Amino acid sequence: NDIINNHDGVSVLDDTTGPAGATPNGVVALDSVTVNDNNLSGNSDSGVANNGTGDTLNATTNWWGSAKPNFTTQVNDLSTVTVAPWLDSADGDSTGVFNTDQGTYNATIQDAIDNASADETIEVPPGTYNESVAISTAGVTLTSTDGSGSTTIRLDEASRTPVVEIEASTVTVDGFSIERRNGQSFAQGIAIRATDGVTVSNNDITQTGGTQPQQGILITDNNGDQGTTTDTVVDTNEITDFGHGVAISTQDT
Numbered sequence: 001n002d003i004i005n006n007h008d009g010v011s012v013l014d015d016t017t018g019p020a021g022a023t024p025n026g027v028v029a030l031d032s033v034t035v036n037d038n039n040l041s042g043n044s045d046s047g048v049a050n051n052g053t054g055d056t057l058n059a060t061t062n063w064w065g066s067a068k069p070n071f072t073t074q075v076n077d078l079s080t081v082t083v084a085p086w087l088d089s090a091d092g093d094s095t096g097v098f099n100t101d102q103g104t105y106n107a108t109i110q111d112a113i114d115n116a117s118a119d120e121t122i123e124v125p126p127g128t129y130n131e132s133v134a135i136s137t138a139g140v141t142l143t144s145t146d147g148s149g150s151t152t153i154r155l156d157e158a159s160r161t162p163v164v165e166i167e168a169s170t171v172t173v174d175g176f177s178i179e180r181r182n183g184q185s186f187a188q189g190i191a192i193r194a195t196d197g198v199t200v201s202n203n204d205i206t207q208t209g210g211t212q213p214q215q216g217i218l219i220t221d222n223n224g225d226q227g228t229t230t231d232t233v234v235d236t237n238e239i240t241d242f243g244h245g246v247a248i249s250t251q252d253t
Helices: 109-114
Strands: 007-011 046-050 097-099 104-106 121-124 126-132 133-135 142-143 151-156 164-166 172-174 179-182 188-193 200-201 204-208 217-218 234-235 238-242 242-248
Touching: 104 109, 109 121, 109 133, 142 151, 179 188, 188 204, 204 217, 217 238, 238 242
Parallel strands: 007 046, 121 142, 126 151, 133 164, 142 172, 151 179, 164 188, 172 200, 179 204, 188 217, 200 234, 204 238, 217 242
Antiparallel strands: 097 104, 097 121
8 A cells, every 4th residue: 555645644543532532433453453565655743653552553564765764753652563674665675673583673773682682683774773772781793784884873962871882791883873963071972881892893983063072982991880891892993073082991999
């Protein structure tokens, strides 16, 4: 189906009370509804609106108008709508943030990390991911499928939050454009805290706006508790427009 240029592309109710107090006829159980293999692009409010009572709606393998949709605007409640995998073009292939060990797709990088177990690999397809990412599971490899020229993780907010924060050992982050926008002083592109054996490679790390000094990569032994940071590898990255390109800080006394 081409379900385009509407207010909501698909609006699903599974209760006797709809949004605005309306009482719809022919209400069905949400677990009997799937919204798959549609063109949902160009709808003004949302491509899919789940107005039910908390059940999860299957809205996978749809085209949302972009190879990396902004699901915070395309879906009214992402916690109750499963969107991954989605289509990378109107007649394209399934894509999403993919855990190669579990064989599962996720809508966001953080969802994939939260669902990962130790020593698993997460592959991120091209697009711009507007989120901060925190990795606290050992051995996770976070890599882009198409390199830093095609895959961006961006955080745009007035805070000190890093774009990527690593607080687990033997983590790898490889092949991204890391953008920190409008951060407060001592915000970071990537923060590596009290870990062993972390590798950060093949990334373009930049900042715009905000208050300097900011830090492209922070390597520190402080994660709230005293710890150590050893065997960190920072290789083949381009780090620009920070007050401190790489900052190495010790809290050890």
